[in-house]
Amino acid sequence: MAKKKKPDAKQTIGNGGELHQTAGAEDQRLTTNQGVVVSDDQNTLTVGPRGPQLLEDFVMREKITHFDHERIPERVVHARGYAAHGYFQAYKGNSKLTKAAFLQDPSEKTPVFCRFSTVAGSAGSPDTARDVRGFSVKFYTSAGNYDLVGNNIPVFFIQDAIKFPDLIHSVKPEPDRDFPQAQSAHNTFWDFVSLNPESVHMLMWIMSDRAIPRSFRMMEGFGVHTFRMINEKGESRFVKFHWRPKLGTFSLIWPEAVKISGADPDFHRRDLWNAIESGDYPEWELCVQAFTEEEANKFDYDVLDPTKLVPEEQIPLTPIGKMVLDRNVDNFFAETEQVAFCPSHVVPGIDFSNDPLLQGRLFSYLDTQLSRLGSPNFHQIPVNKPKCPFANFQRDGHMQMEVPTGNVANEPNSLDSGSPRECPITGFGSFPAKESGEKLRIRPESFADHYTQARLFWVSMTEPEKRHIVGGFAFELGKCDELKIRKRMLGHLSNVDQELCERVASALGMEGEADSIKPLVSVGNPEPSPALSQYTDAPKTLAGKKIGVLTTNLLDSSLYNALEKAAKKEGAMMEIVALKAGPIKTTGGKEITPDHFLSGAPSVLFDCVVIAPGKDQLDALMSQAAAVDWIRDAFGHLKVIGFTDQAMPMFEKASVDTDSDEGVVNITSTDVASFIDAAKQYRIWDREPKVRS
Numbered sequence: 001m002a003k004k005k006k007p008d009a010k011q012t013i014g015n016g017g018e019l020h021q022t023a024g025a026e027d028q029r030l031t032t033n034q035g036v037v038v039s040d041d042q043n044t045l046t047v048g049p050r051g052p053q054l055l056e057d058f059v060m061r062e063k064i065t066h067f068d069h070e071r072i073p074e075r076v077v078h079a080r081g082y083a084a085h086g087y088f089q090a091y092k093g094n095s096k097l098t099k100a101a102f103l104q105d106p107s108e109k110t111p112v113f114c115r116f117s118t119v120a121g122s123a124g125s126p127d128t129a130r131d132v133r134g135f136s137v138k139f140y141t142s143a144g145n146y147d148l149v150g151n152n153i154p155v156f157f158i159q160d161a162i163k164f165p166d167l168i169h170s171v172k173p174e175p176d177r178d179f180p181q182a183q184s185a186h187n188t189f190w191d192f193v194s195l196n197p198e199s200v201h202m203l204m205w206i207m208s209d210r211a212i213p214r215s216f217r218m219m220e221g222f223g224v225h226t227f228r229m230i231n232e233k234g235e236s237r238f239v240k241f242h243w244r245p246k247l248g249t250f251s252l253i254w255p256e257a258v259k260i261s262g263a264d265p266d267f268h269r270r271d272l273w274n275a276i277e278s279g280d281y282p283e284w285e286l287c288v289q290a291f292t293e294e295e296a297n298k299f300d301y302d303v304l305d306p307t308k309l310v311p312e313e314q315i316p317l318t319p320i321g322k323m324v325l326d327r328n329v330d331n332f333f334a335e336t337e338q339v340a341f342c343p344s345h346v347v348p349g350i351d352f353s354n355d356p357l358l359q360g361r362l363f364s365y366l367d368t369q370l371s372r373l374g375s376p377n378f379h380q381i382p383v384n385k386p387k388c389p390f391a392n393f394q395r396d397g398h399m400q401m402e403v404p405t406g407n408v409a410n411e412p413n414s415l416d417s418g419s420p421r422e423c424p425i426t427g428f429g430s431f432p433a434k435e436s437g438e439k440l441r442i443r444p445e446s447f448a449d450h451y452t453q454a455r456l457f458w459v460s461m462t463e464p465e466k467r468h469i470v471g472g473f474a475f476e477l478g479k480c481d482e483l484k485i486r487k488r489m490l491g492h493l494s495n496v497d498q499e500l501c502e503r504v505a506s507a508l509g510m511e512g513e514a515d516s517i518k519p520l521v522s523v524g525n526p527e528p529s530p531a532l533s534q535y536t537d538a539p540k541t542l543a544g545k546k547i548g549v550l551t552t553n554l555l556d557s558s559l560y561n562a563l564e565k566a567a568k569k570e571g572a573m574m575e576i577v578a579l580k581a582g583p584i585k586t587t588g589g590k591e592i593t594p595d596h597f598l599s600g601a602p603s604v605l606f607d608c609v610v611i612a613p614g615k616d617q618l619d620a621l622m623s624q625a626a627a628v629d630w631i632r633d634a635f636g637h638l639k640v641i642g643f644t645d646q647a648m649p650m651f652e653k654a655s656v657d658t659d660s661d662e663g664v665v666n667i668t669s670t671d672v673a674s675f676i677d678a679a680k681q682y683r684i685w686d687r688e689p690k691v692r693s
């Protein structure tokens, strides 16, 4: 179980006033927002005990008015998110690449705030919806705040920001009926993307398991666009940013994700919170692919096109630092909800490229914060405030929190000290890229190949990954009831790969019905890029994963100890699920409070499972359908299952053969090692064709 967090020390706000709701603080009196001590917070002021309420009750009116205004507009996209604090530490030797201050000194820890999110769903939608995940990091550097606002997928749906409102309108609930929530599986989305072939590459990723990550901690992150890095000599290189999770990149599978949405809609946020609370701090390595403009000009795709990636086989990754998330927020609203990321927040040493999607984003985020947070002073909210000194003559506006002094608010001036003044040497200067040309509304020809990299993705997948992509397309298009859209989409898939098209068409029962769509340019035949596959070189590890043990009273104490020891050694978490919520006893008399009780914790919540009824308790466990479902589900979700001899009749009831495959493992108190070894594989992929077609 996760450790409980210690209450925080006092915080001060504003001009030295003290925030009275501080956790753990004693002897505080409840007051109104004006500091008046409240004598009764249970009863409204009335005339006599049963009489009407009085308008003069400012205590009640202030409290209700504040409550009425507690909500702010949710983010128009990425509304559901979760965040944590941490730090970033640079590796040695980045100065050739960039002069960015936070990337120079390996002994310096730059504070960060990192928010993960889904895109389409509302703030209350389930965590495990099929969707891109946002991966935003705010670095509070000594040279100003830098926001790297990326996703867990390295490409995007559209090439030009002017299409963003259309894309989002198409994926959000349909406007007349307001459903489906947090899903792309509906007509408007597939209509839009099928009419925009530039989306096809991204669709391949979205239909893959990348769109249902196992955990935020096991997700890659990407800056998506090509950015620039500038060094002290003023030399520029293009860069692509990558975040690499230390735990490896793992995903759920679709039938499991669907069930988790019901069993624990907070699956990802709970996972992150618990990991940090228990001291198991997630870590990512920040890498770049760096290349010159001359190199980029030789690529057979355009690096300014955000629907393209740069294969790692072409430009390898250079690690430049690491990020550790080691502190949960103190208050979700104050921090996670109010944090404002803007891709335009860059620091000297980092600059933009002409990617037309990026250029549009540079406008959009500042604009959205004004309406979402309601004031140009959103940078004064603690989570958004730079941790380095900042000073200028911007003044006033809603919710001004600072009290600037003096009679001067203009620059230059000679009346005050003349400061703050601009600084041409250390200040941010844009890279002087040469630009010329006519004013046009036109898509470059170099953006025209919409299928080659989609094919690259497909040919780089393992067979299980291909199965899931086919399943993803079939499921989503199956929910789209306009035949013309399905046919159009099949037409695009046939341009990606004939086999992919045929497999999706067969799953839909629409063989031979693909529209014929002529690509604008001929489609290449790329060699596989193994780095794109999650499973080709997946690390065999239980680190950061969860072992669920389904048991009862009188659990064998040596088995319990052996499992607990093994889990600890592997860096995994073990959780006990029992029939009821109250404490159980092991055969050795140790009292354990279960982490879950059966009806609240199906096996979908765990990475691998153990079925170990206590002494003479088999019947009690077997009489519960939920216990039998544990085995059926774990088997169907390709998990490794450990079982004691005593549990065998439950497998018969679940119609799961204990000799099925290497992932169904007999355990004893003296041998849990073979179970642990098998579980490090994460899933038994060969089982899949046997359990679902």
Ligand code: HDD
Binding pocket: 075, 076, 077, 078, 081, 115, 116, 117, 133, 134, 135, 136, 149, 150, 151, 155, 156, 160, 161, 162, 164, 223, 224, 225, 306, 339, 340, 341, 357, 360, 361, 364, 365, 368, 369
């Ligand atoms: Fe965006 C939020 C990532 C294209 C407009 N976006 C937002 C967030 C992430 C991304 C991670 C959540 C930030 C947070 O945690 O608060 N967006 C991306 C990526 C894109 C992208 C990786 C393409 C490569 N976005 C994009 C375009 C536009 C926007 C083209 C508009 C032209 N995005 C927004 C926004 C949001 C946003 C409306 C909503 C809330 C916010 O900004 O702060 O401005």
